[in-house]
Amino acid sequence: MFDNFPLWPARASTGAGNVDALYIFLVLLASFMSLAIFTMITVFALKYHRRHGREAEQIEGSHALEITWSVVPLAIFMTIFAWGAVIYFQERTPPRGATEVYVVAKQWMWKLEHPEGQREINELHVPVGRDVKLIMTSQDVIHSFYIPAFRIKQDVLPGRYTTQWFRATKPGVYHLFCAEYCGSQHSGMIGQVVVMEPAKYEAWLAGGTTSGSLASNGESIFQQLGCSTCHRSDTQGRGPNLAGVFGKPVQLEDGRIVVADENYLRESITSPSAKVVSGFKPIMPVFQGLVSEEQLNALVAYVKSLNPASAGAQQQGPKE
Amino acid sequence: MATAAITTEREHYLNKEYGIRSWLLTTDHKRIALLYLISITFFFFIGGFFALLIRLELLTPAGDLVQADTYNKLFTMHGMVMIFFFLIPSIPAVLGNFLVPMMIGAKDLAFPRINLLSWYLYIIAGIMMLHCMVTGGVDTGWTFYTPFSTAFTNTKVIEAGLSVFVAGFSSILTGLNFVVTIHRMRAPGMTWSRLPLFIWAHYATSIIQLLGTPVLAVTLVLVVCERVLGLGIFDPNRGGDPLLFQHLFWFYSHPAVYIMILPSMGVVAEIVPCFSRKRIFGYQAVALSSIAIAVFGFLVWAHHMFVAGISLYSAMIFSILSYLVAVPSAIKVFNWTATMYKGSVTFSTPMLYAFGFIGLFTMGGLTGLFLACLGIDVHVTDTYFVVAHFHYIMVGGAVMGYLGGMHFWWPKISGRLYPEWLGKFAALIVFLGFNLTFFPQFILGYLGMPRRYWQYPAEFQVLNVMSTAGSTILAVGYVLPMVYFLWSMRYGKIADENPWGAAGLEWKTASPPPTFNFEETPEVTWEAYNYDQIPAPAEVLIER
Numbered sequence: 001m002f003d004n005f006p007l008w009p010a011r012a013s014t015g016a017g018n019v020d021a022l023y024i025f026l027v028l029l030a031s032f033m034s035l036a037i038f039t040m041i042t043v044f045a046l047k048y049h050r051r052h053g054r055e056a057e058q059i060e061g062s063h064a065l066e067i068t069w070s071v072v073p074l075a076i077f078m079t080i081f082a083w084g085a086v087i088y089f090q091e092r093t094p095p096r097g098a099t100e101v102y103v104v105a106k107q108w109m110w111k112l113e114h115p116e117g118q119r120e121i122n123e124l125h126v127p128v129g130r131d132v133k134l135i136m137t138s139q140d141v142i143h144s145f146y147i148p149a150f151r152i153k154q155d156v157l158p159g160r161y162t163t164q165w166f167r168a169t170k171p172g173v174y175h176l177f178c179a180e181y182c183g184s185q186h187s188g189m190i191g192q193v194v195v196m197e198p199a200k201y202e203a204w205l206a207g208g209t210t211s212g213s214l215a216s217n218g219e220s221i222f223q224q225l226g227c228s229t230c231h232r233s234d235t236q237g238r239g240p241n242l243a244g245v246f247g248k249p250v251q252l253e254d255g256r257i258v259v260a261d262e263n264y265l266r267e268s269i270t271s272p273s274a275k276v277v278s279g280f281k282p283i284m285p286v287f288q289g290l291v292s293e294e295q296l297n298a299l300v301a302y303v304k305s306l307n308p309a310s311a312g313a314q315q316q317g318p319k320e
Numbered sequence: 321m322a323t324a325a326i327t328t329e330r331e332h333y334l335n336k337e338y339g340i341r342s343w344l345l346t347t348d349h350k351r352i353a354l355l356y357l358i359s360i361t362f363f364f365f366i367g368g369f370f371a372l373l374i375r376l377e378l379l380t381p382a383g384d385l386v387q388a389d390t391y392n393k394l395f396t397m398h399g400m401v402m403i404f405f406f407l408i409p410s411i412p413a414v415l416g417n418f419l420v421p422m423m424i425g426a427k428d429l430a431f432p433r434i435n436l437l438s439w440y441l442y443i444i445a446g447i448m449m450l451h452c453m454v455t456g457g458v459d460t461g462w463t464f465y466t467p468f469s470t471a472f473t474n475t476k477v478i479e480a481g482l483s484v485f486v487a488g489f490s491s492i493l494t495g496l497n498f499v500v501t502i503h504r505m506r507a508p509g510m511t512w513s514r515l516p517l518f519i520w521a522h523y524a525t526s527i528i529q530l531l532g533t534p535v536l537a538v539t540l541v542l543v544v545c546e547r548v549l550g551l552g553i554f555d556p557n558r559g560g561d562p563l564l565f566q567h568l569f570w571f572y573s574h575p576a577v578y579i580m581i582l583p584s585m586g587v588v589a590e591i592v593p594c595f596s597r598k599r600i601f602g603y604q605a606v607a608l609s610s611i612a613i614a615v616f617g618f619l620v621w622a623h624h625m626f627v628a629g630i631s632l633y634s635a636m637i638f639s640i641l642s643y644l645v646a647v648p649s650a651i652k653v654f655n656w657t658a659t660m661y662k663g664s665v666t667f668s669t670p671m672l673y674a675f676g677f678i679g680l681f682t683m684g685g686l687t688g689l690f691l692a693c694l695g696i697d698v699h700v701t702d703t704y705f706v707v708a709h710f711h712y713i714m715v716g717g718a719v720m721g722y723l724g725g726m727h728f729w730w731p732k733i734s735g736r737l738y739p740e741w742l743g744k745f746a747a748l749i750v751f752l753g754f755n756l757t758f759f760p761q762f763i764l765g766y767l768g769m770p771r772r773y774w775q776y777p778a779e780f781q782v783l784n785v786m787s788t789a790g791s792t793i794l795a796v797g798y799v800l801p802m803v804y805f806l807w808s809m810r811y812g813k814i815a816d817e818n819p820w821g822a823a824g825l826e827w828k829t830a831s832p833p834p835t836f837n838f839e840e841t842p843e844v845t846w847e848a849y850n851y852d853q854i855p856a857p858a859e860v861l862i863e864r
Binding site: 006007008009019023030033037040041044048049050054056057058059061062063065066073078080081083084085092107140141142146148149151152154155157159162178179180181184187 | 383388389392459461465467468471472473556557562563596597598599600601602603604605626627628629632635636639640643644646647650651653654655657658660661662663664665666667675678679682683686687689690692693694695696697698699701702703763766767768770771772773774775776777782851852856
C-alpha cells in the first residue's frame with residue numbers, strides 16, 4: 001500500500017527500526033492530541049454557539065485542571081525524552097571493534113577510505129551485518145553526513161573529527177546526502193551507500209587496487225616526516241612512545257588528564273603544543289597545513305594500530 | 321465622498337494633521353504603528369515573492385528555473401527578510417505599538433521619540449538589506465553558519481550582517497520602550513493582575529528582545545571581524561571554533577522564535593474571550609506561562625545542535641530542557657480551549673484566525689516534541705521536517721495571530737469595518753493553503769529530503785508539487801486581506817468605538833482614537849475580561 005506513497009525511507013540498519021518505532025509512537029500521540037484539541041474546539045464552538053436567551057457562564061478557571069494538564073503532559077514528555085535519549089546514546093556509542101572508515105568532506109564531494117586502503121568518492125560500500133564506524137572531518141566548511149535509510153546523521157566539521165556508526169541489515173543502494181548547507185552545489189553533494197552481502201563485499205574489496213592499508217600508509221608517512229626519530233619505540237625518545245597510547249588517559253604537562261582519542265591524536269599532530277604530555281617539552285613542529293586530511297587520517301590510523309589491544313580489529317579487516 | 325460630513329468629523333489621530341511631514345516626524349505611537357504596518361507589509365510581500373520562486377523551483381526535481389547560486393540566495397533572503405523584517409517586528413511594532421499604551425490607559429509609550437527612532441533604524445536596516453539584495457545578495461542561509469560565512473562565500477555577508485545588526489537595535493528599542501511603559505505608565509487601578517494578557521505577552525517578548533538581541537549583535541560583529549580583519553574566532557583554520565558561533569547564534573535565535581510567537585499568543589488571548597463572551601480560563605496561568613516561556617526559552621538553544629558535534633550529555637540536558645518549555649505552551653492551548661466552555665461563541669473572522677492559530681500552533685508544537693527528542697532529531701534535523709515544523713509555528717502560528725489581530729483591531733485602527741464574509745473566506749483560504757503547503761513537508765522530511773536543496777531525487781516530486789500548489793493558494797489568502805483592508809478604508813462601514821463588545825480600555829475610546837488616546841485618563845475598577853458586564857454587540861455585525 002505504501003509502495004507508491006511511502007511514509008518512511010527504507011529501513012536498512014539495526015538502528016532504523018528503533019527510530020521508526022519511536023516515530024510511530026509520536027505520530028500516534030500527536031494525532032491523538034491534535035484530534036482531542038480539534039474535537040474540543042469544534043464541540044465547544046457548536047454546543048456553546050451564541051443563542052438567544054442564553055448567557056455565557058463566567059468561570060474563573062481551575063487550578064486542579066491546570067495542574068493536571070501540566071503534569072500529565074510533563075510525564076509524557078519525560079517518557080519521550082528518555083526513549084529518545086536511549087536511542088541517541090546507542091547511536092552515539094560505536095561498538096568496540098567496529099570497522100573504521102575515514103571520511104573527508106569537501107565542497108562538494110565525499111572522499112572515503114577503508115582500513116584496507118580502498119578509496120571511494122561519493123560511494124560507500126559496506127557489507128551486511130558489520131559494525132562500521134565513520135571517522136569524519138572536513139577540508140573546508142561544515143557538512144553533514146546523512147544516510148536516511150540508516151536514520152543517522154552527523155555534522156562533519158573542519159579541524160576535528162566527528163564520528164557515527166551503523167550496522168547495515170539489508171543489501172541495496174541507499175541515498176547519501178549532505179544535510180548541512182555548504183554552498184553552491186550543496187544539493188549536488190550526494191552519493192550512495194551500497195550495502196552488499198559479505199561474499200560480494202569481499203569480492204569488491206579484492207577487486208580494487210590499493211597501495212596498502214591505511215595504517216601501513218600511515219607508517220610510511222610517519223617515517224617520511226621523520227616522526228620516528230623522536231617517537232621511538234623505547235623510552236629514550238624526545239617524544240612519547242606512541243605504542244598503546246590510543247584510548248588511554250594521558251597525563252599532561254599542566255596537570256590535566258585527557259583520553260587519547262582520535263581528536264587528541266589529530267590535535268597533537270596539527271598543533272602539538274596544545275596538549276603536551278607530562279615529562280616532555282613542547283619541541284614538536286606544527287604540522288597544520290603541512291599534511292593533508294588524508295595523510296592525517298593515515299597517521300591517526302597508524303598510531304591506533306600500534307595498540308596491542310585493538311590492533312587486531314584495526315588491521316585484520318573483517319573478523320568472523 | 322467629500323461632503324459636509326468631513327467638516328463636522330471628530331478630530332482623531334488620522335486627521336489631526338496631514339502631509340508627509342506630519343507622518344515622518346510623528347511621535348504618536350499609533351501613527352508609528354501605521355508606518356511600521358506599511359513597511360513590514362512591503363517586506364512581507366518581498367519575502368513572499370522569494371518563497372514563491374523557491375516553491376516554483378522545487379516543482380521539478382532538476383534545478384531548472386534558477387541557477388543553484390540564485391536559489392541559495394533566494395532561501396537566504398527569504399529567511400532574513402521574513403524573520404528580521406517581518407516576523408520580529410510584526411505584532412509588537414504594529415499592534416503592540418498601537419495598543420500597548422491604549423490597553424493600559426496611557427497617552428503614549430514612555431519614550432515617543434525613541435519609538436520613532438526605532439522605526440527609522442528599521443528603515444535604515446531595510447534599505448541596507450534591499451541594497452544588499454540588488455547588489456548581489458547573500459547565500460549563507462539566514463543562519464550565517466561559519467566558517468562558510470566568514471571564509472568561503474564571496475557574497476555580501478557583511479552588508480547583510482550589518483543590516484540585521486541595525487534591525488536588532490530597532491527591536492531592542494521597541495522592547496525597552498514596552499518594558500518601561502508597562503512598568504511606569506499604567507492608569508490608576510490598572511494593576512499587574514488586571515493587565516490584558518496581550519500586555520503580559522508583550523512584556524515577556526520585550527524581555528527577550530532586551531536580553532537576547534544584543535547577543536545576536538555581538539555575534540554578527542564577530543562574524544564581520546573575522547571576515548574583514550581575518551581574526552580567528554570561528555574558523556578552525558585560524559584557531560577559531562565553528563561551534564562557538566552556533567552556540568552564540570542560537571542563544572538569540574531560539575528565543576527569537578518566542579519573540580515571534582508570544583505576541584500572537586497574546587492576540588489569541590484577547591480574541592477567544594471576546595467571541596466567547598467569557599473571562600479567560602485561568603488568567604494567572606496564561607499570564608505566567610508567557611513569562612515561563614520567555615525564561616525557559618533562553619535555556620534550550622543547543623537543541624538546534626544535536627548533530628553538530630556537541631557532547632552526548634549536553635545534548636541530553638538540552639533535550640530535557642526543551643521539553644520543559646513545551647509545558648507552558650500546552651497550558652496556553654488548553655486554557656484557550658477551556659475558555660470557550662459554556663461560553664457564547666460566535667464565528668467572527670478574528671475568531672476563525674484564532675481557531676486557525678490554535679490548530680496550527682498545536683501541530684507545530686507537537687512536531688516540536690519530535691525534534692526535541694534526540695533519537696528522532698538525528699534523522700529529521702536539517703530536513704524538510706524542520707522546515708515544516710517551524711513554518712507551522714512561525715507562519716501557521718505567528719502570522720495567523722497577526723492576521724487575527726489585524727482583523728480584530730482594524731475597526732479601532734481605521735474606524736471602519738472590513739467586509740465580514742470576505743474576511744471569513746480569506747481566513748479559510750489561508751488555513752487550507754497553509755496546510756497544503758506545509759503538511760507534505762513533514763512527510764518529505766521523514767523520507768529524508770534535506771532542506772536547502774536546489775535539486776532533489778525524483779522520488780520526492782509528488783509531495784513537492786503538492787507543497788507548491790498549496791503555496792499559490794496561500795498567496796491568494798495573504799493578498800485578499802490587504803485588498804479589502806485598503807478597500808474598507810474608504811468604503812467600509814463606519815465602526816463605533818466597540819463593534820465587538822470587547823473588554824479592554826482600547827475599546828472605551830473612539831474609533832479611530834484621538835491623538836492622546838483618551839479624553840481623560842481612565843480609572844480602572846474592574847478585572848480584565850469582565851465580559852459579564854459588557855453587553856454583546858448586535859447580531860448583524862458578527863454573524864454577517
